[in-house]
Amino acid sequence: MQTKDVERAQQIYNEAHKLIPHKKFTFAKLHLMHAQFEIRQMNLQQARKLLGRSIGMSPKRKLFVGYIELETKLFEFQRVRTLFMKYVEWDPTNSQAWIKFAELERGLEDMDRARAIYELAAQQPVLEMPELLWKSYIDFEEQEAREAADFDRARQLYERLLEKTNHVKVWTAYADFEVGVPEEGEEVTDEARPVSDAAKARARKVFERAYKSFKDKELKEDRVALLLSWKQFEQAYGSAEDLEKVEKQMPRRVKRRRKLDDDSFEEYMDYLFPADDEQEAKVSKLLQMAHKWKQEQAMQQNGNGEV
Template sequence: MKKPTLTRHRTFDPNPVSTNKLQSSLAETERTRALFALAFDSPALDMPHLLWKTYSEFEISEAEYERSKALYEMLLERTKRLKLWISYAQFEAFAMIKVVDLADKRKCVERARDVFERGLSYFRSCGPEMKEERATLLEEWLEMENRFGDVELVRGKLAPKLKKRN
């Protein structure tokens, strides 16, 4: 009986997210960043928002908050999706969890409020067809204020129907 031979095949993973997660798990920080940059330039990229999210999570895991913030801003230049506004505001708000200084914690909440304001302004400028997005963004903002800040700041912006729920 003949022994089976093992053959090594080199495979290419077309999914840049899994490739980059592998690189980051190997502590190849600069290489991972370079692969993310290459993936963004790929014309075959079918779900760029997942790649951006993974890249941002990678930078956060590296404690590179300014790089993460820059990624959010770059993505907002390309798309204005509701989930992106919420994710960015949450990133800013929850950055304060690791902050010790009270003044810095206030700055984190202020930055999150600024993101919510910008998102609200964008959806307001889009007209009545974005009414649901505005309401969802306001609900998320109210939830953040319930945890960290000033609920009254958001209540004035809520539609009467939403005010009754809270």
């Protein structure tokens, strides 16, 4: 290539392909560089044959991505569709492939096809980094909702996602989403607008659901993170009374000791929540009342007032 000997370069590429046992292992870079070489020689069909054959013999992610980039630059979108279909069929766990496939259809303004791709991806039993796929899917539905003034699809996606994960970021994103939902009949614009009381109430309901979920499952770290986000929300949109209610739920950190398997002890930091303290106090009071009642019953049975 340095000496402009195209035929010799072609022979070297061909010899390299003969030496590598592609069905056992291969090098995506070799196939891509050879295809790019053929394109520079204006041999587009030969480049396509090379990449198609390499994917057929030993598919790799880099090969699919490189071939897709080539056809995209050529505006051959039907070929790109076909490649994406083969890509996700070969590797259905690849969230990025599904996302790029859906973004292609969105760019071609085929929203129904894009939504169908997202939905098919979301139904896969195993996904690498599923959070990326769900975020992209929700962002897509939120954007479509603003154009169609219909936010139910995005809301349903949040509910479906919460069935799969209880992550605090999902709950806070859900609350932020509800804040941004306009009221019925209100014009949807990108300009800043006052947040309605109904939107605030919907967001608070999400925070309350999340707090109860974390409390029931005794997820103290998540509970604290949620309260901090909730506090920021009330500082931005709530009244002094609303903010005070959240601040009263904030825990205090205490140092505790626990016994390890080797009979030694270690210190760790724990959180004590006011609501939990109140519950423990109520339980303690009930136990005291039960103990007192038991003593009275025993005294009545003895008849002489001795226990």
